[in-house]
Amino acid sequence: MxxxxxxxxxxxxxxxxxxxxxxxxxxxxxxxxxxxxxxxxxxxxxxxxxxxxxxxxxxxxxxxxxxxxxxxxxxxxxxxxxxxxxxxxxxxxxxxxxxxxxxxxxxxxxxxxxxxxxxxxxxxxxxxxxxxxxxxxxxxxxxxxxxxCAERPVRVPLPTDKRLKALCDALLADPGAELTLAGWAAQVGASERTLTRLFERELGMGFGHWRQQVRLAHAAPLISRGMPLSQVAAELGYASQSAFSAMFRKSFGCSPSTFFNSEK
CATH class of the missing domain: 2.60.120.280 (Regulatory protein AraC)
Incomplete structure (x- = not known):
């Protein structure tokens, strides 16, 4: 489109x-x-x-x-x-x-x-x-x-470095992408060590943490329109619904169903 x-x-x-x-x-x-x-x-x-x-x-x-x-x-x-x-x-x-x-x-x-x-x-x-x-x-x-109104922050910081921005833009468009940082390094023309340093310097977190924030942000609209959690987990690159729910609980202190039912 x-x-x-x-x-x-x-x-x-x-x-x-x-x-x-x-x-x-x-x-x-x-x-x-x-x-x-x-x-x-x-x-x-x-x-x-x-x-x-x-x-x-x-x-x-x-x-x-x-x-x-x-x-x-x-x-x-x-x-x-x-x-x-x-x-x-x-x-x-x-x-x-x-x-x-x-x-x-x-x-x-x-x-x-x-x-x-x-x-x-x-x-x-x-x-x-x-x-x-x-x-x-x-x-x-x-x-x-x-x-x-209650604040529900799921903020995803964005970089200024062109190589890191290319990686981040690609993951924002496809949060379920399974490439490792080494794989992204080959895609954006920077070494894995350089990208690791850029994540910490520009975004204040590692690659895994940043990707988790992106996936959390994208989970909200999928769950709110009624998509089953198993499908949400698959769309966002998690091996299972339980793995996604564990990540969600660690970030928000409750399960996805509890979190979204409390908003209705």
Missing amino acids: PVAVVNHTQFNWDSNFPTEACPVTMSGRDLEATTVLLPHHHPWGQFTYAMQGVIRVDANQSSWIVPPQRAIWIPPDMVHGVTVLERTRLRPLCVHASRTPFPGSECRVLEVSSLLRELLAALEQHDQHEASHREHLLGEMLLDELPR
Whole structure:
């Protein structure tokens, strides 16, 4: 399937930007799988939420896989790009910089609570071109609810070195790939020792740990849409469901079924 590369300005989302008087607005488009929104930034914060589908967000030298039951907060002025992994109903919430619900300049992956989901749905149904008392109330309730949502961080750091980036991009596209680091070294034109050093220096972890983070990130959308754990394990390169579940439990302190049932 061909990749559709799109400049953010082509959607004209900025026509509905937030102001001090109306600090919360919603934009949105339905995007096909493989659509790529090129890196861009804006002076307001963005709570990027997909009502359906799965997206990948790249920002601040990191990558996050965001399934429907989660969303990502992107602070004002942060450069970010979006890759659509499954056909998506994207509904980003734009928040004026003066009303940012989170301190600091870090992205945050949040569980979308039931209340937050209903508030987002109500704001989507509201005529964004007609300011009203109801819109104001919805915005205030959203700003109150956002920082109450649980964080669900599965952050995948990204490198700058071109050789390491080629390896990481390939694994992000195919997390179940079974090549060893020596095998990747032959593919990207660097020695295994060089790649080992680059992983530690640029990403602060070894190859095995980084690949595990990638697989965890990709597991979320597969499990959330009902794929059996045995199939998830096979897709992500694990020898068995028990091996995948053991890795998941070590990372999150509970089984995959417990983790995802707690979000519903």
